[in-house]
Amino acid sequence: MMYEGPVQDLMDELGRLPGIGPKSAQRIAFHILSSESADIDRMIAALTRVKLEVKFCRICGNVSEQDECRICRDPRRDPSIICVVEEPKDVVAVERTREFRGRYHVLGGAISPIDGIGPDNLRIRELLTRLGDGVVMELILATDPNLEGEATATYLARLLRPMGLTVSRLASGLPVGGDLEYADEVTLGRALSGRRSVE
């Protein structure tokens, strides 16, 4: 089905978003059409601001309003321990547990050769640079508990072990196959505190 110019354009744009199929795109487009102008203006402003004002922390790669994110700037956070995650949303998941007082490193995804994503496509070089000053003593590999996350952790562990750091992986107990962000706080907290060092 095709609609008149602007409606179809909006549906096409919405349909490019992750997880939005043609049906949802149509539903959202008509919702927007019937919304108050003030609501739409707020949404436009939020979209514009997110692109203008939010950047990625130059240290850890998390989303940030400044060059360095809130966590990297916080002197109370332990600089000797880094939790390595795939996506910014995983930082939120680990923060929710209140179990972790160190800092983060966001890789920007997982290694997936079949999708053409190798180590060079992730922020691994940046991680190695951070380890250069000798402050970091421990790394927790908190990639997703699925096989791409596991393979990424396997790669990182092999790369980092010779550097004389403690490298640990979240304790099992997280169900395999899931996304980290769906783990509840208690389970994820337990997996963090029960982390085991990678041999």
Next chain:
Amino acid sequence: MPLFRDDAVVLRVHKLGEADRIVTLLTRKHGRVRAVGKGVRRTTSRFGARLEPASHIDVQFLTRTSAAPGAAGKLDLVTQTESLDNLGARLSLDYGKWTAASAICEIAERLTAEEGEPALRLYLLVLGALRALDSGEHDVTLVLDAYLIRAAALEGWEPALDDCAKCAAPGPHTAFHIAAGGVVCGNCRPPGSARPAPETLLLMRALLRSDWPAADVSEAFHRREASGLISAHIQWHLERGLRALPMVERG
């Protein structure tokens, strides 16, 4: 809406929406099938762990269209899975094996152009290759190259290793040309032909015939040369670039 049950190897997974996953499977009886696993990324999912790359599973689908799984139209739904072998989980703990498994799965996907078309021999070849990687009995590179050259042979692209690929003059020949399809004689040899060592051609023959005792004693130099020719051969036939194959970590 019929139910189908089959054995399968998971070739690839894609995230879909909030918590679903599209899985591409190579099944024993129904060829390549794409299906949706609902809610498998939630950590409460009962079967998320089984719908992972390179896993060997017993799977039940609900087809939402016509007669057979993989038919055009809406994607089939995965309604049940049992693990037959956690191959993928073990392979993910060794980065070299994982990259090789990814290449094996990617090429199987590319060789099954039509969904739902039975491909039993390829299925058995994929499963055999993943099991061989897991067992660690042979070098990762040899397992991958044996899979590649035998998959090419299944497709009817077996490289000529004895007689000239162009005029069938009896070998042995010393020149090898990818576009010509293998070894070529002195008369047919196009410019730019490779000149592999005789041992490299012997190794390729051993891989094609699953002669493991011969392959296992080959030297690193000949393995590298054979890998280069086999990769170039398969890439030439598949035309569009392969993503995982260049990322394979070769020992």
